[in-house]
């Protein structure tokens with residue numbers, strides 16, 4: 480059975496007592512029809528994972544479940560060995576705010592403020608500093624004084640990613656983060672996300688339909704026939 484195979488592969492790959500940051504244990508979910516059953520997945524430090532699959536197969540749903548946004552109908556998600564969805568709402572929010580960075584395709588920036596101010600909102604809320612290196616990495620260091628409305632779509636997306644990384648999340652969850660970007664900009668975004676997770680010993684779970692991007696991740700899984708199959 481593919482589920483058992485996946486967890487076996489996990490065990491073989493990580494025998495040197497490496498503890499998973501995040502564990503999905505026997506996750507099942509359905510809306511009007513069953514999406515997936517008994518999904519098991521371990522996510523380790525400094526690792527990136529891609530989730531692919533046909534449209535409507537449940538990729539976003541699985542990402543939401545992994546990232547505190549949606550309680551699965553069955554199964555459990557453990558962060559640092561703690562069961563996320565058994566926690567009180569405030570504690571779930573705390574994990575999401577302090578440790579998780581969730582990147583969506585649509586970005587939510589504050590209009591009427593300039594780029595720098597949008598980043599400062601995050602640095603003040605999270606008691607961190609805006610990292611100049613990060614801005615250079617994302618090629619947006621030179622637009623800091625521009626109003627949001629004057630930035631290109633790609634610059635806005637990179638600014639929203641910079642804002643998420645400014646809070647120094649441990650795990651990045653990204654749902655088709657480069658869907659709206661041209662190839663070159665998408666590459667800049669990905670290079671910086673990979674650099675970031677190695678820099679902070681973090682992890683990334685990426686949902687994408689772009690195979691070349693998926694295969695840059697350490698492991699690739701496909702949701703197929705309601706199961707999670709490892710294909711890399």
Ligand SMILES: Nc1ncnc2c1ncn2[C@@H]1O[C@H](COP(=O)(O)OP(=O)(O)O)[C@@H](O)[C@H]1O
Pocket residue numbers: 510511514532533534535536537538539540541
């Ligand atoms: N909140 C919801 N309520 C009802 N149905 C939903 C909800 N979210 C997603 N779905 C349905 O679940 C299925 C999987 O959605 P989704 O996880 O977004 O797939 P994917 O990201 O792989 O395209 C779709 O048929 C979608 O319409």
Ligand SMILES: [Mg+2]
Pocket residue numbers: 538539540654
């Ligand atoms: Mg989706």
